[in-house]
């Protein structure tokens with residue numbers, strides 16, 4: 001069977017966002033090509049948390065069942081317990097969650113490999129570093145570093161936090177800013193995590209809160225490993241006066257002593273846990289600030305970190321990329337969409353996705369402030385409990401299908417049959 005549509009989609013960038021989108025579009029019979037600068041699809045060696053909102057996307061795209069097979073473990077409700085990181089380790093708040101709040105904590109490589117297996121053959125192109133895109137009246141030309149060009153009806157820039165496509169959409173260079181927060185990431189054998197945290201804490205998602213620092217720990221499904229994210233924020237200087245200069249790396253090798261030095265005076269569970277992260281890297285976390293004023297221009301759109309790079313404090317960046325992909329695939333596969341109305345479709349995507357993802361972006365910064373006792377209630381732990389109440393509700397319980405319906409109505413598609 002040939003493609004269902006008279007247009008072709010090009011995706012630039014094969015991270016979680018681009019790959020999930022490619023699977024979603026291909027399942028709906030849309031012709032798609034994906035161009036990746038690296039020689040293969042790759043992810044960092046860390047875990048990724050996927051909230052209930054994004055799990056629904058994975059389910060719809062046929063990805064969830066494959067992941068469940070790979071991790072070989074039933075999925076369960078995924079809520080966090082907040083504990084003080086300081087001596088005494090007082091429990092502050094247990095996020096209640098709903099029974100339907102099914103989430104995933106999974107190794108990124110395992111996740112990516114599972115998604116890649118679902119790509120139709122021949123659509124992935126490697127060593128294809130996009131250097132620019134240029135829109136013509138009826139198509140877009142993608143220029144690659146190797147001198148080759150590719151022409152497409154629309155281009156979706158899934159090229160991450162340092163996106164090249166962003167420049168074409170905004171008409172100027174917009175770079176993500178250093179947020180003042182550095183992170184160390186570690187995968188810790190579950191037995192070691194139990195030794196540090198005890199059997200109850202090590203097997204359930206937890207956030208350790210404290211002044212200007214916090215840690216998140218959660219077990220990876222189907223693996224005897226606990227993922228640890230260690231965050232340190234310097235609030236004494238403005239963002240612009242810290243962090244890497246243009247051209248410098250955003251990830252540097254670090255020592256365990258440096259990492260431990262940030263946690264002097266913290267409780268014994270934390271120092272023990274950190275002793276199991278032996279060769280840490282230090283990540284300078286960047287985010288788009290202020291959020292972008294548009295995600296699209298003509299036939300070119302942004303998705304994922306290219307559109308809304310955010311701090312990881314709601315575990316939501318990849319999830320927002322998946323939501324983008326869900327809306328895109330629902331819109332592009334509507335029977336009324338064809339070569340002639342693609343620009344309107346992109347505008348409708350921007351209309352529903354931008355407010356939503358930008359709100360999650362801003363919420364992610366706010367969440368970090370609360371975890372590090374710099375939020376509205378400062379270090380008053382009883383008040384902090386109130387700040388944490390409902391922390392994830394707006395992320396996890398969003399009605400994505402309503403967004404799709406809104407976009408259809410913007411496009412004047414009411415009453416027409418959906419595919």
Ligand SMILES: Cc1cc2nc3c(=O)[nH]c(=O)nc-3n(C[C@H](O)[C@H](O)[C@H](O)COP(=O)(O)OP(=O)(O)OC[C@H]3O[C@@H](n4cnc5c(N)ncnc54)[C@H](O)[C@@H]3O)c2cc1C
Pocket residue numbers: 012013014015016017018035036037038042047048049050128129130131158159160161162163164183185229283285303304305306312314315316317318319320321
């Ligand atoms: C410490 C930390 C923890 C996090 N934890 C979570 C979490 O638990 N849950 C969650 O949802 N999110 C989390 N995130 C955020 C999440 O990792 C990102 O939002 C997500 O990976 C972004 O995916 P993406 O596909 O948009 O971009 P990327 O993963 O950056 O992929 C971009 C791809 O494009 C390619 N590319 C770039 N430029 C070009 C070019 N010019 N031409 C061709 N290809 C190009 C790159 O090689 C790459 O493959 C976390 C982030 C951090 C830093």
